[in-house]
Amino acid sequence: MADIAARNPAVLAGNQRSGLHKLMQRKSTIAFLMALPLILLIAILVAYPAGYAVYLATLNKGMTRFVGFGNFEFLFGRDTFWLVVYQSCLFAITAVIFKAIIGFVVAHFVHNIPAKGQRKWRGMLLVPWVIPPAMSTLAWLWLFDPSYSALNWILAIFGIEGIPWTGEAGWARFSVILVNVWIGSPFFMIMYLAALKSVPEQLYEAASIDGATWWQRIWYVTLPMMRNIIAITALFSLIVTFANFDIVRVLTAGGPLNSTHIFGTWAFRVGIEGGDIPLGAAVSLFMVPILAVAATFILRDITKRGSEV
Amino acid sequence: MANATITTGATGAPTRPKYGSMSRDRRWALRWSYFFLVLFAIFFLMPPIYMLITSLKTSAEISAATNPWWISNPTLQNYIDLLSQNQFLVFFRNSAIVSICVVILTMTISVIAAFALARMKFWGSATLATGVFLTYLIPETLLFIPLFKMFAWVNEVFGVQLMNHWWTMIILYPTLTVPFATWIMIGYFASIPKELDEAALIDGATWMQTLTKIFIPVALPGIIAATIFTFTVAWAQFLYPLAFTTSTSELVLPVGIVTTLIKGDVFNWGQIMTGALLGAAPPLIIYAFLMDYYIAGLTAGATKG
Numbered sequence: 244m245a246d247i248a249a250r251n252p253a254v255l256a257g258n259q260r261s262g263l264h265k266l267m268q269r270k271s272t273i274a275f276l277m278a279l280p281l282i283l284l285i286a287i288l289v290a291y292p293a294g295y296a297v298y299l300a301t302l303n304k305g306m307t308r309f310v311g312f313g314n315f316e317f318l319f320g321r322d323t324f325w326l327v328v329y330q331s332c333l334f335a336i337t338a339v340i341f342k343a344i345i346g347f348v349v350a351h352f353v354h355n356i357p358a359k360g361q362r363k364w365r366g367m368l369l370v371p372w373v374i375p376p377a378m379s380t381l382a383w384l385w386l387f388d389p390s391y392s393a394l395n396w397i398l399a400i401f402g403i404e405g406i407p408w409t410g411e412a413g414w415a416r417f418s419v420i421l422v423n424v425w426i427g428s429p430f431f432m433i434m435y436l437a438a439l440k441s442v443p444e445q446l447y448e449a450a451s452i453d454g455a456t457w458w459q460r461i462w463y464v465t466l467p468m469m470r471n472i473i474a475i476t477a478l479f480s481l482i483v484t485f486a487n488f489d490i491v492r493v494l495t496a497g498g499p500l501n502s503t504h505i506f507g508t509w510a511f512r513v514g515i516e517g518g519d520i521p522l523g524a525a526v527s528l529f530m531v532p533i534l535a536v537a538a539t540f541i542l543r544d545i546t547k548r549g550s551e552v
Numbered sequence: 553m554a555n556a557t558i559t560t561g562a563t564g565a566p567t568r569p570k571y572g573s574m575s576r577d578r579r580w581a582l583r584w585s586y587f588f589l590v591l592f593a594i595f596f597l598m599p600p601i602y603m604l605i606t607s608l609k610t611s612a613e614i615s616a617a618t619n620p621w622w623i624s625n626p627t628l629q630n631y632i633d634l635l636s637q638n639q640f641l642v643f644f645r646n647s648a649i650v651s652i653c654v655v656i657l658t659m660t661i662s663v664i665a666a667f668a669l670a671r672m673k674f675w676g677s678a679t680l681a682t683g684v685f686l687t688y689l690i691p692e693t694l695l696f697i698p699l700f701k702m703f704a705w706v707n708e709v710f711g712v713q714l715m716n717h718w719w720t721m722i723i724l725y726p727t728l729t730v731p732f733a734t735w736i737m738i739g740y741f742a743s744i745p746k747e748l749d750e751a752a753l754i755d756g757a758t759w760m761q762t763l764t765k766i767f768i769p770v771a772l773p774g775i776i777a778a779t780i781f782t783f784t785v786a787w788a789q790f791l792y793p794l795a796f797t798t799s800t801s802e803l804v805l806p807v808g809i810v811t812t813l814i815k816g817d818v819f820n821w822g823q824i825m826t827g828a829l830l831g832a833a834p835p836l837i838i839y840a841f842l843m844d845y846y847i848a849g850l851t852a853g854a855t856k857g
Contacts, residue, residue: 271675275675278665278668295702368592374832375831377788382600385603386602433850482691488693488790489790507693527697530693542685
């Protein structure tokens with residue numbers, strides 16, 4: 244409508260064209276000005292630091308001399324670095340898989356019960372996602388306390404010996420993943436529940452007419468219909484989990500013996516606490532490849548959906 | 553339903569009872585659903601409940617080897633101690649000011665920018681919209697080290713010390729909140745029918761009037777969702793204040809609780825849990841009242857766009 248309204252006078256009256264042209268120009272100028280704060284914010288506080296990190300990573304500790312790939316070579320020679328790489332991947336991948344599974348299962352249970360009770364359950368189950376992670380991790384830290392662990396107290400009732408939740412490398416790795424799954428799976432649950440509700444009921448009816456079992460219905464109807472949401476949520480969560488900081492920092496601070504350090508926490512230890520800013524920047528840059536891959540897939544999905552509309 | 557009639561046809565049994573067995577299956581499915589939901593609810597709610605339990609105990613009871621899940625002498629002493637501590641109130645004040653300022657700043661920047669990106673196409677606007685989303689995917693763990701160095705540079709060149717001030721967070725947090733808020737708002741604005749603003753423009757409304765008189769009222773649910781999101785993120789942010797503030801008078805709540813309460817004597821857990829619970833309270837209270845907006849905002853990020 245506005246197109247027609249705007250175009251017609253332009254075609255009809257030649258002397259009005261320049262005025263209209265100016266107006267159009269003004270419209271895009273106004274639009275640019277409206278977006279300017281956003282552009283400045285992103286340029287100064289996100290894009291520039293991200294590029295600056297690459298430059299920093301090529302300097303020596305005192306930031307006085309260019310050392311090229313010196314920091315990276317130094318990292319490749321350290322066992323702790325490979326431990327961090329291993330733990331970051333283990334942490335992110337395991338946590339995302341469990342979050343996705345638990346989220347999917349819980350979403351199904353919530354979807355199963357009568358609609359009027361769903362809101363209450365959904366509200367209750369989303370609580371871990373709402374609490375600031377640093378605060379809820381404190382609660383877990385206290386639940387995992389070596390001498391007063393309330394979880395070990397429960398296990399003792401069943402005759403299970405106390406578990407060194409944060410004291411021993413293997414268990415500490417398990418604990419940080421557990422806390423991450425606890426915080427993150429409600430998000431998956433909400434996303435999957437929204438996706439479940441968008442699957443047309445007729446598909447299930449058709450499937451049950453064809454004699455599909457509940458498993459076949461999930462495998463051939465629910466999963467294909469939810470594929471997009473599952474992929475996007477998992478990729479998104481992979482980025483956030485890979486770049487996690489709060490949980491590991493509060494729960495184990497990387498201990499015991501650096502076994503739970505991930506890129507974010509180790510970069511903090513090396514760069515801020517250790518005072519070696521270039522090395523810290525080099526450590527954090529190792530997050531970029533996996534972030535880039537996940538971001539590419541997410542973007543592809545989003546632009547694909549954009550062109551469908 | 554149709555399934556039931558067909559199978560009854562095959563087995564030759566009357567229709568009525570089969571319908572009953574269908575609903576019996578359904579009833580069992582329901583029972584199992586409730587059973588597992590209760591289990592998951594216990595798992596999901598255990599830490600916050602344990603926070604509450606511990607916060608109501610005395611230090612003596614915490615250190616005693618009794619049932620940790622039971623309170624024999626409930627007391628509010630931890631709350632009184634903490635809330636009469638000047639330090640804790642400073643943390644709370646810092647957090648509140650930072651969060652509110654970040655919300656105002658974020659919503660102003662992102663609503664205006666989202667309007668420009670969704671409705672007023674200009675050169676590069678599509679790229680910018682994608683860029684906004686990409687920015688949202690860049691984590692703060694990648695940026696805090698270069699920012700650390702940049703702050704030192706700002707101090708050298710302009711003489712403005714950004715380090716160790718709580719108000720620095722007002723500048724920093726929008727990098728985490730603006731991209732997502734803009735992204736949600738683009739989605740909401742794009743879903744508003746074009747006829748609405750075209751009618752307004754034909755009637756001679758300016759772009760600003762179209763935004764304030766039409767878009768903001770119509771997209772109000774989206775604005776509420778984005779506001780809640782922004783507040784939650786600003787309140788919960790941990791890495792930036794941990795890296796950039798050190799003096800106790802400059803800390804925000806999450807960092808203040810973790811760094812000042814955790815060291816010291818071992819049986820401070822009553823106070824730590826009280827602090828953690830009070831720190832979790834504002835987002836939880838907002839969530840309790842505006843749950844539907846909160847959830848709408850969560851799902852909007854992925855389902856719209």
